[in-house]
Amino acid sequence: MPVYLDNNATTRLDPRVVEAMLPYLSGPYGNPSSLHRFGRAARDAVETARAQVAALINAQPGEIIWTSGGTEANNLALKGVTGNHSASRVLYGVTDHPCVMEAAEALKARGWGVEPIAVDHDGIVKFDELDRQLKRRPVRLVSVMRANNETGVIQDVKRIAAMAHAANALMHVDAVQAAGKIPVDFAGWDCDLLSVSSHKINGPKGIGALAVGSHVELAAQMHGGPQERGVRGGTENVPAIVGFGAAAEIAMNELATRATHMRKLRDRVEAGLRELPGIEVFAQRSERVPNTVQFALHGYDGEALLMQLDRKGFAVSSGSACASGKGEPSHVLIGMGIDRDTAKGAIRVSLGKDNTEAEVDQFLAALGSLARQPAMAIAK
Amino acid sequence: MIYLDNAATTALDPRVLDAMLPWLRTQYGNPSSDHALGRPAREAVEKARAQVATLINATPEEIIWTSGATEANNLAIKGALEFRALKNPHIVTSRIEHRSVLDTCRYLETRGVRVTYLKPDSLGRIAPADVLAAAVPDTALVSLMWVQNEIGTINEVEQIASALRERGILFHVDAVQAAGKIPIDLARTPIDLLTLSAHKLHGPKGIGALFVRKKPRARVAPQMHGSGHELGMRAGTLPTHQIVGMGEAYRIARSEMMADADRTGGLREELWERLQQLPKIHRNGDPHNSVSHILSVSFEGVEGESLRAMLPGVALSSGSACSSATREPSYVLRALGRDDELAGASLRFSLGRFTDEAHIRGAATQVVEAVERLRQLSPLWQRAA
Numbered sequence: 175m176p177v178y179l180d181n182n183a184t185t186r187l188d189p190r191v192v193e194a195m196l197p198y199l200s201g202p203y204g205n206p207s208s209l210h211r212f213g214r215a216a217r218d219a220v221e222t223a224r225a226q227v228a229a230l231i232n233a234q235p236g237e238i239i240w241t242s243g244g245t246e247a248n249n250l251a252l253k254g255v256t257g258n259h260s261a262s263r264v265l266y267g268v269t270d271h272p273c274v275m276e277a278a279e280a281l282k283a284r285g286w287g288v289e290p291i292a293v294d295h296d297g298i299v300k301f302d303e304l305d306r307q308l309k310r311r312p313v314r315l316v317s318v319m320r321a322n323n324e325t326g327v328i329q330d331v332k333r334i335a336a337m338a339h340a341a342n343a344l345m346h347v348d349a350v351q352a353a354g355k356i357p358v359d360f361a362g363w364d365c366d367l368l369s370v371s372s373h374k375i376n377g378p379k380g381i382g383a384l385a386v387g388s389h390v391e392l393a394a395q396m397h398g399g400p401q402e403r404g405v406r407g408g409t410e411n412v413p414a415i416v417g418f419g420a421a422a423e424i425a426m427n428e429l430a431t432r433a434t435h436m437r438k439l440r441d442r443v444e445a446g447l448r449e450l451p452g453i454e455v456f457a458q459r460s461e462r463v464p465n466t467v468q469f470a471l472h473g474y475d476g477e478a479l480l481m482q483l484d485r486k487g488f489a490v491s492s493g494s495a496c497a498s499g500k501g502e503p504s505h506v507l508i509g510m511g512i513d514r515d516t517a518k519g520a521i522r523v524s525l526g527k528d529n530t531e532a533e534v535d536q537f538l539a540a541l542g543s544l545a546r547q548p549a550m551a552i553a554k
Numbered sequence: 555m556i557y558l559d560n561a562a563t564t565a566l567d568p569r570v571l572d573a574m575l576p577w578l579r580t581q582y583g584n585p586s587s588d589h590a591l592g593r594p595a596r597e598a599v600e601k602a603r604a605q606v607a608t609l610i611n612a613t614p615e616e617i618i619w620t621s622g623a624t625e626a627n628n629l630a631i632k633g634a635l636e637f638r639a640l641k642n643p644h645i646v647t648s649r650i651e652h653r654s655v656l657d658t659c660r661y662l663e664t665r666g667v668r669v670t671y672l673k674p675d676s677l678g679r680i681a682p683a684d685v686l687a688a689a690v691p692d693t694a695l696v697s698l699m700w701v702q703n704e705i706g707t708i709n710e711v712e713q714i715a716s717a718l719r720e721r722g723i724l725f726h727v728d729a730v731q732a733a734g735k736i737p738i739d740l741a742r743t744p745i746d747l748l749t750l751s752a753h754k755l756h757g758p759k760g761i762g763a764l765f766v767r768k769k770p771r772a773r774v775a776p777q778m779h780g781s782g783h784e785l786g787m788r789a790g791t792l793p794t795h796q797i798v799g800m801g802e803a804y805r806i807a808r809s810e811m812m813a814d815a816d817r818t819g820g821l822r823e824e825l826w827e828r829l830q831q832l833p834k835i836h837r838n839g840d841p842h843n844s845v846s847h848i849l850s851v852s853f854e855g856v857e858g859e860s861l862r863a864m865l866p867g868v869a870l871s872s873g874s875a876c877s878s879a880t881r882e883p884s885y886v887l888r889a890l891g892r893d894d895e896l897a898g899a900s901l902r903f904s905l906g907r908f909t910d911e912a913h914i915r916g917a918a919t920q921v922v923e924a925v926e927r928l929r930q931l932s933p934l935w936q937r938a939a
Contacts, residue, residue, distance in 0.1 A: 176590040183592075184584040184791065192578050199571055199758070205563040209862070210869035211555060213562075242621030242760065245780045245790035273780035273789055280779050373791060378578065380621065380760045380793025395777070397661050398624040398654025407654055408624035409563060409753065411760025414793070480589070489589040 176487045177533045181374075181526035182323050182351060182466060183491055187417070188376040194420035195378065198413040206410045207401065216412045223419025230353060230422040231370060233360040233385040239392075239402045240383055240415060244350040244371030245273040247384040248317075250395050250406065251346045251367040252277040254386075255315050257393025261285035265307055265343075267318040267329065268509040269293050274317055274348055275505075290509075291318065297327035297457040297510050299334060308341035315344045320352035324493040324506040324522055325457040326466030328356065332363045339364070344390065350374055350382075354425040355433060355463040360385050372414065376527065377421030381414035432527045437464035439525045439534050446538035450545045454516065456507060465526065468493070468507075470519035471545055479521060479544060486540045492520050556913045556920075558870045560754075560906030561703055561731060561848055566799070567756040567907065573802035574758065577795035585792045586783065595794045602801025606750065606763055609804045610729075610738040618764045618784045619797060623730045623751035624654040625777075626764040627697075629788065630726045630747040631658045633774030634695050635667065638724075643694040648672040648680050649889040650704075652728055655697055668692075676891050677840035678707035682714045686721075695724045700732035704886045704902055705839030706848030708736065712743050719744040724772060730754055730762075734807030735815060735845045740765065746772035752796070756907055757803030761796035764788075810907075818905040819846030821914045825903060826851075828918035832925050838887060838900065849903040852887065855935035856928040858898035864924035868917045871902050 178186070198219060204212030206220050221235070228235040241247040248271065256264065266278045268290035278288045289307060292300045299318060307313070316338040318329050335345040346367040349358045354375035360368045366387045373379040386392055386405075398407035425432075444467055447453045452472035471479065476492045483490055493504040503517035523537070557565070566574075577598065583591030585599045603614040620626040635643055647659055649671045659669045670688045674680050680698055689696065696718055700711050711727050718725045726747040732738060734755040740748065748765035752758055766772050766787065780789020807814075826849055829835060838850035853861065858872055872884060887897035903917065929935045 178591055180584075180587060180589065180591070183587050184582060186582045187578050189579070195578070199566055199574070200568070204869070205559070208559055208562050208869070208871055210559065210871070211866070212557060212559070212869050242625070243790045243793075246621070246778055249778050249780075249789075271780075273778075276779035276781065276789070371791075373584075373793075378793070378795065379791055380796050394661070396625055396628050397657035398627065398652065399657070407628075407657065408622045409759055411621070411758075411796075413758070414760050414796075484589045487590070489583070489587070489591045491587060491589070 176489045177536060179488060179490045179523045179525060179529065179533070179537060182522065182524035184373045184379065185376045185526050186528060187378060188421060188424060190424060191377055191417045191420045195413045195417040198416050206412060207399070216410070219412060219416050220410050223415045226419035226423045227370070227383050230426045231349065231358040231360045231368060231385060232362060233368070237360070237385045237387060238383050239386055239406055240381065240410060241406060242380055242411070243382040244348070244369055244374070247369035247371070247382045248273045248348055249277045250384050250392070251369060252281065252315065252317060253395050254392035254405070255344055255367070255390065256281055256284070256286060257395070258391060259314055262312040262314045263287035263289060264314055265289050265291050265304070265316045267291050267293065267299060269297060269322055269327070269506040270317065270319050271323060271348060271350070272505070274319070278317070293509055295511050296460040297322060297325050297506070298460055299329055301333070301337070304334065304337060308337055308343065311341065313338070313341055313343040315346060317346040317348065319348035320358065321349070321355065321463045322506060323351045324504055325468045326462035327457045328352070328461045328463060331365060335363055335365045351463065354429070355436070355465055357429065366390050372418035372421055375421050375425045378414045378417040381411055381418045383418070428527070433464045435527065436525045439529055439531065440464055440467055442531060442534050443467050443523055443538065446534070450542060456512065456520070457510070466522065466524045468520055468522045470516050470521065472516065472519065474519050476519045476521055479519070482544050483540060488537050488540055491522050493522055556868045556917050558868060558903045558905065558909065558913065558917055560909070561902065561904035562871055563753050563759065564756045564906045565908055566758060567803060567806060569806060570757055570799045570802045574795045574799040577798050581794070585794055598794055599792055599797050602797045605801035605805045609733065609808045610748065610750070610765065611741045612765050613768065616765050616768050618766055618787050619792060620762045620764055620788060621760055622753070622762040623728070623749050626749040626762045627652065627654040627728055628658050629764050629774055629777050630749060631655065631695065631697055632662070632777055633787070634724055634726065634747065634772070635662065636775035637773045638694050640692060640694050642668070642692050644668045644670070644690055644692040646670045646672065646685060646688045646693055646696040648674060648698055650674050650678060650702055650886045651697065651699055652703060652730070655699070655728060674889055678702050678705045678838070678886070678890055679840060680709055682710055682717060685714050686717055689721065689723055693723055695726055697726040697728070699728040701729070701735065701845050702839065702886065703731045704884060705850045705890070706844035707840040708732070708843050708845060711745065715744045731845060731848070734804065734811055735847060747774070752800035752803055755803050755807055758796045758799040761793060761800045763800070814907055815846045818909065821905055821909060821911065822846055822849050824911070825849055825914045825918055828915070829921060831922055836896070838890065838892070847905045850900060851903070852892060852896045852900040853925050854896065854899070855932055855938070856899050856925055858883070858900065860928055861899060861901070861924060864928065865920055868920055870904070872898070872900055
């Protein structure tokens with residue numbers, strides 16, 4: 175098996191999560207909307223999972239809306255709060271996930287003003303610029319991710335939420351990459367909407383959630399049926415919901431242990447990188463989630479390095495899995511003011527709870543041997 | 555417990571579960587990742603895409619994954635309208651579509667779209683002539699279901715499709731209850747957009763697909779934005795295990811569809827025969843042109859909720875699962891001309907691959923007993939009798 179160091183793209187299902195899902199895959203089947211016993215059993219399972227996910231992010235179960243994943247949750251947040259509202263402005267972090275950017279940009283066609291929020295060289299939101307953007311009223315929504323998927327940079331979303339509220343705007347936090355790595359606090363951050371995804375926390379793919387404060391009026395984006403308070407139609411994906419619930423509960427119980435473990439491995443990666451010539455670690459001075467390090471090896475093409483590492487049995491990525499293979503430098507790094515050539519050399523190592531020190535050492539050895547070759551030798 | 559609610563959802567076929575398990579247990583790469591863990595996932599996704607395409611005689615590039623039929627119906631209708639961007643668009647649909655189509659159309663009406671809701675005949679058929687008569691130059695889309703999910707009536711979509719193609723009108727078909735039940739040949743039938751689901755066909759929940767025709771090219775604007783998955787039409791990490799499950803369910807359906815239909819058809823007729831011990835019951839839908847797995851029956855002289863309460867051993871529904879939470883009489887049966895009382899006193903029996911004769915006999919016995927007992931308790935029934 176290759177060494178998997180791409181846990182921000184997706185994670186291995188926890189065997190305990192698979193066990194929790196199996197009864198709902200092989201045993202009692204039912205549509206949670208059906209009134210008979212099979213339907214009620216499915217309904218109970220869905221509600222148990224709702225409480226588990228709510229607990230992980232410190233929300234109320236009644237605030238959780240199931241979606242098909244993080245992308246749908248982010249889309250629902252941005253389009254949901256603008257759908258029934260007269261057009262004004264939406265602000266989003268320039269280093270946010272592509273689905274937030276694209277969902278925001280799509281609002282332009284409906285007459286909305288859409289503006290990115292700048293970040294500094296360390297990937298942190300420029301509060302003075304955000305302040306100026308918010309002074310121009312009205313703003314309907316501010317959307318900023320808690321932890322960046324490429325650099326791991328953590329934004330002070332509580333402070334941003336307070337600024338947004340002072341300007342009478344709603345606050346959405348994309349917490350997809352924060353959940354399971356650092357505490358997520360929907361109530362404490364005082365945000366209005368928050369997105370999470372299951373497959374980033376060792377749960378199944380195909381399920382996510384949007385936490386929505388009860389005061390927020392949300393326009394449905396998927397019509398059909400009364401499911402999820404009428405905001406999101408469709409038969410509930412019961413096994414995946416059960417799996418997400420189990421993954422959330424385990425992630426909450428093991429958060430501190432996992433964070434310590436991943437931080438130790440990440441520090442080991444960074445210590446090893448410092449031994450190599452021409453390495454730049456991005457946003458190193460910023461507070462980051464404990465599992466992520468993004469760096470560039472000066473003079474080397476990132477895609478070519480990835481290919482070599484892949485051949486040697488190491489699964490890492492340049493940044494977002496969604497953007498892979500497009501040859502474009504990361505919009506996150508460009509947003510931070512990193513020059514294009516350096517950004518094109520970016521490699522992201524994202525650790526998971528199952529990685530070991532031995533795997534880290536193997537990776538460093540492989541990278542070291544590549545770095546000792548002249549850049550020209552590592553052709554595509 | 556006897557499960558006769560297969561039109562709401564079905565049990566996973568064990569073969570489907572077996573196909574899914576490796577993607578839950580050991581293989582976990584993101585299909586978008588370009589490395590040793592991502593590539594096998596992407597290959598599995600593409601294999602499943604071909605399996606789904608094969609059942610409906612389409613090409614793999616015409617299959618767009620969605621989170622289920624509700625999303626596929628939303629994407630088809632809203633996406634087609636948004637892409638065309640007509641000034642004054644009009645949609646033709648019917649009164650007995652699934653809620654995901656009707657709710658989408660009602661939402662679009664709030665945005666200024668005009669919608670014609672065709673009335674079916676008493677057997678649940680939409681007349682092709684009515685469809686053509688309703689179409690106007692501004693008609694952007696016709697959306698009809700292939701098989702009605704409560705009564706099983708098969709619509710003449712082939713004939714409608716050809717007529718709409720001649721007039722250049724985009725045609726969307728919700729084929730959720732048709733796929734794997736009756737043959738679908740999209741190489742011969744000029745449907746532009748077609749909705750598919752997995753969990754109605756012994757596949758997993760949380761996955762569906764929209765067929766989007768390549769030639770002539772049907773276009774839909776994405777409704778979920780992100781980074782270029784699914785030819786730019788639908789963003790989001792692909793759930794490999796669910797997609798693999800849908801592929802396997804469709805592969806099995808292709809080889810076993812005819813045998814399954816024969817078997818469920820025989821069982822369904824046996825059920826109907828046994829229920830006919832009861833006087834004054836009515837079969838809903840078109841008995842000569844319906845899928846073999848659905849039987850809808852209205853019972854005179856009983857109250858619907860009491861009837862269902864008397865049947866704790868049989869899992870079935872009064873109509874669609876999505877409407878049952880509201881406990882209102884089925885809008886479908888009312889559209890066929892059933893009065894509220896009779897529409898309310900109706901049961902939908904829906905059979906699946908794992909329904910056997912013992913289930914049918916047991917269900918028939920329990921339903922007959924329940925109806926007889928309720929009728930004995932009903933002063934109105936006793937007076938009439």
